[in-house]
Amino acid sequence: MAIETEPPRQINHVAIIMDGNGRWATRRGLPRLVGHRKGAERVREIVDLCPDIGVRYLTLYAFSTENWKRAQAEVAGLMSLFRRYILKEADKLNENGVRVRFIGDRGRLDAKLIDLMARLEEKTAANDHLNLTIALNYGGRDEVTRAVRTLAVDVAEGRVAPDDLSEDAIGYYLDTRYLPDPDLIIRTSGEKRVSNFLLWQAAYAEFEFVETLWPDFSGAELTRIVEGCTGRDRRFGAIAG
Ligand code: IPE
């Protein structure tokens, strides 16, 4: 009996752990924040490119739940960079048909940033050329913890029966409920770990770890990686047919 395998992988959803901004700056004798600013410029090129190479979902890890442990000045600089990015890019993203959404816990962010995020989501809600998701104060364990908390209330109040809980039902409680699972997760800067990114969603993702520091990551490199992954045999636990 032939084992049925899925058709070759199409890379529809790319998720990126944008790492190496600090090292990029330090190697040049510059403050780490300069690296973060350069990194934000990279985001523009990558966002513009994705639809051209068939990528309809792009998810970017911008700030983790662990990144609060950094020096207060760096955290403040990053938060200010996020605000400026939204203010500066909102119109262009909208004109380019990009739908922007945020995942992560907004509770710890400042009111001004929360407001800018909500307004950008609202403004771009009708777009579907590219789905850009920005993970800001995101941690996979935190996401699952918040989901379980909400789910526990729904069970306690009789809205959900424990026997009805399926993988899909759990997915519905996650921040990513509206996203397909990532097909490919890229991490720049040579580190080979997931650092709490999309822990549930990455179950069958391909991983690519590249040495390039995020501020040097180009559209050409992304294109090469995506092309290299397209057509890989996708077995989901079966054996090759
Ligand atoms: C990634 O670059 C950006 C964030 C985590 C916000 P880093 O700041 O982690 O850069 P390195 O790893 O120190 O080089």
Ligand code: IPE
């Ligand atoms: C992961 O990078 C988080 C983001 C890219 C936002 P980090 O630099 O924070 O991860 P670790 O500390 O090396 O695991």
Ligand code: MG
């Ligand atoms: Mg890092």
